[in-house]
Amino acid sequence: MAVSVTILVLIIALHLIAFVFAVGAERRRSEAKVVPDEYDDQTFCHYTTDASTVYGLSAVALLLLSHTVLNGVTRCLCCGKGLVSGCSATSAVISFILSWISFLAAEACLLAGSARNAYHTKYRGYFVNHDLSCATLRKGVFAAGAALTLLSMLTAILYYWAHSKADTGFWEKHHNEGLGLATQHHHQGPDSDKA
Template sequence: MEKKVLLICFSVGFLAVVTAALGFAAEAKRVKVSDVKLSPLGTCTYPRSAALPLGVTAGVALMVAQVIINTAAGCVCCKRNPHPSTANWSIALICFVVSWVTFIIAFLLLLTGAALNDQHGEEKMYFGNYCFVVKAGVFAGGAVLSLASISLGIIYYITLSSAKSIEPWGPQNNQGIAMGTPHIPPQNLQTVFVPEDTYNRRQFT
């Protein structure tokens, strides 16, 4: 595997670990129902929470990883092998589609959870004796889907890179193929001596 491929996979994998760690940390720091104080006037007072910066940072890290892996790999539809072997292309296409689907869901979960935790120091009206808080598993789900999205992106990138390196019509496979003008051995020619008076004798016969 080329150094460029290893470097990109390592960088994106590191961002995947960071995103997941931040997502699980935000899950642990989210505002719970027990943290909200109810007032006799029917309002909810929310405490300060670190879930907001953790969730936003996780979303940004996820976006950076997605941009890196897709910029390095390029468009899967533009790199389809026109030759009969399409196994690698099919795997890359599936990973590409599922990676983007999981990315969108994970990104929305992380940012939505972070936005809903941005209520510290404010009093909100509650309905039916209920204060709205982020449900358990929102940040954790975003973290898991982030890992899935980036992992599928890495598989997609490695699959296309491997297919490109063994492209049957690539320049690296021209070795052993005659590219110049074919060499034709000279034919064996025999010299025939004709007497000088042969032509003259034919004219007078």
Template sequence: MAGSNAVLAAILLADVLAFALAIAAEQSRPSASLETDARNEWTYCVYRPDAATWLGGAALVLLLVGQAVTAAASRCFCCGAALRPSGTRGCALMLFLSSWLTFIIAEACLLAGLVQSAYHTGYRTVIFEDPPDCETVRRGTFGAGAAFALVTCVLTGTYYRCFSKARVSYQRPEAAIDMSRYS
């Protein structure tokens, strides 16, 4: 029983879009500038509107959707149909574990970037003190998420192919009484 090409296409599309959105989030990281108030008493951080939060969130959700489709299509590897004992089954198991590991790392990177991108400090200091630290997303946070999303895409697609090759539908023998003359 071969795997569905539509399922594989859906998995790869979701993961590739997650990769592209994570790259876009890395490119549109927010920046901050130091401003002073009208009376020159306070300095504060002004953040420009950023799309990184929305792009990173969409990448996070799409990566999750791709992994959910894979888990549903393969019945999460352990709850599904019997698999033919072969090297393909062993390969599918290794790819299953590897894809989940890279998925968790990618989601953690994207989530860290989201939290940093969404958090804008509101520090104010008196003008003659040290200026406030205008925190922004560290360079490479969304990029690391994008890299692991791409690795997850490759591992998940390969896992689904190996799983599909190893899947076997076993026929259970019917309980019956043999009615032939020569039993």
């Protein structure tokens, strides 16, 4: 199997768009401030926009789609006709494992960040009690997901390239075996026509 430019561009584009969404999620994560209630002497948490949850979940979906395309094309390294042993096959196996690790880590960061960002505490406090805590997402969770998305893209490209290189050897190794037998059968010499 040769490297398909279309598949490569699709994988890179999906990863880069997921990266942009993850960075957008980091920049737009919810913030909270303690606000006094206008009707009584209690305070409550007022949260800003919830856009980063949507951005984070969009990044999760795009990353999942990209990984599905990659593993569908390469048949997940286990359902194909096999790889030619050698340096390319070893690189394919190592990059396959690294691509899964970076993919799962990026998905975990983005999903955890989206879930935590969507969670808003409903605690109320009194004016005299200033220890009201408004739960928000820690800074850097979506940024870690964005960095892991780029790492996932690099390992996915390496895996696809190494798999394509190791996969093409099957045909090149065995395509002359049938021709050799057929050529020997037709070149038996002029004496074979007399018999």
